[in-house]
Amino acid sequence: MYAVEVEQLTKRYGKGDTLVTAIADATFQVRPGELVAILGPSGSGKTTLLTSIGLINEPTHGKVVIDGEKVADEGWLPGLDLKKLRREKLGFIFQAHNLIPFLTALENVMIALEINDLPRKEAKARAIELFHALNLGHRLNSYPMSLSGGEAQRVAIARAMANKPKVILADEPTAALDTENGKNVMTLLKKLAVENQSAILVVTHDHRMVEGFDRIFHVSDGRIAARLTARGSELFSTPTGD
Known part of the structure; x- marks a missing residue:
């Protein structure tokens, strides 16, 4: 079973002359234990894709399946308790x-x-x-203002992992960190993905942060333009099959 399945996922805003397609026809699957990057420049549709998977932004078209449960098919399925599903199956990490x-x-x-x-x-x-x-055992009783940026983000990761979610969605989790701390956070996410068999999807614009990721989807102008792998700081095209 896949942790995340997305088929022809599309999100549009506005109508007529103001119609904007933020993400178009995204199709992919993510297995438990995988760390996957959604890479692309600002405004490319990365966050829209992530929030649609995260049951926050209702898709205009397409299907979304989380941990074997279909949640969207031409919009949210009737009768779903989206808040309950988010609490039980999803974890969120932000910039x-x-x-x-x-x-x-x-x-x-x-x-x-x-x-x-x-x-x-x-x-x-x-x-x-x-x-x-x-x-972070030495920081149990510390308040957020006394934590370093890296420590605070690790607390946020602990919060996201707390309910043992099947899927963790991270939106630019290293953008506020220096390069060393950013890479440490990404290494930690990879470790947690494997140990907890959680699928972790990370939105980022920085290709330096995706070394060691299982797969990388490059998003451009609302579409998955390429599927890549990272070797060190270099990115290479990879076959499109899962």
């Missing part, structure tokens, strides 16, 4: 860490578990486990 400033790092992760009705004691144990796995 800004979006941590709640008046909660400790530990509490920022616990809240993601408690929203899903996990008892507080179990939520705390799960959060602490994640902090130690991410080498």
Whole structure:
């Protein structure tokens, strides 16, 4: 079973003379444990693609299947509880860490578990486990303002991983970091994808950050223009089959 399946996914805005196609006919699959990049310049449609997969931006056309469950087919399927699906099957990481400033790092992760009705004691144990796995055990009781950029982003990753989601969607997660910390975050995401068998899709405009990714989709003008692999800092075309 694929973790993510997208078929002919299209998103349009406006009508008539104002009609804009943000993403057109995107088709691909992502397996559990894969780290996949959606690479392209600003305005190419990367984030629209990610938010459509993330059950935030309703597709105009096409199908989306998450963890074997069809969620979109010419729009959202009737009767879906999108909020529940997002909580249970998806994790999100953003350019800004979006941590709640008046909660400790530990509490920022616990809240993601408690929203899903996990008892507080179990939520705390799960959060602490994640902090130690991410080498953040010494930062459990720190507040976001005292964390470095790399530490804050690792807390955000712990929050995204908290409910053991099948799919993690990351939108420019390294844009606010220097190159070293950015590469460390990407290496960490690869490790987590394999260990947790989560499919992780990362939107980025920086090809330096995609070394070691399983696959790379290059998006241009709303379309998947190429499928690439990275060898060091170089990108190469790869066969289109999955």
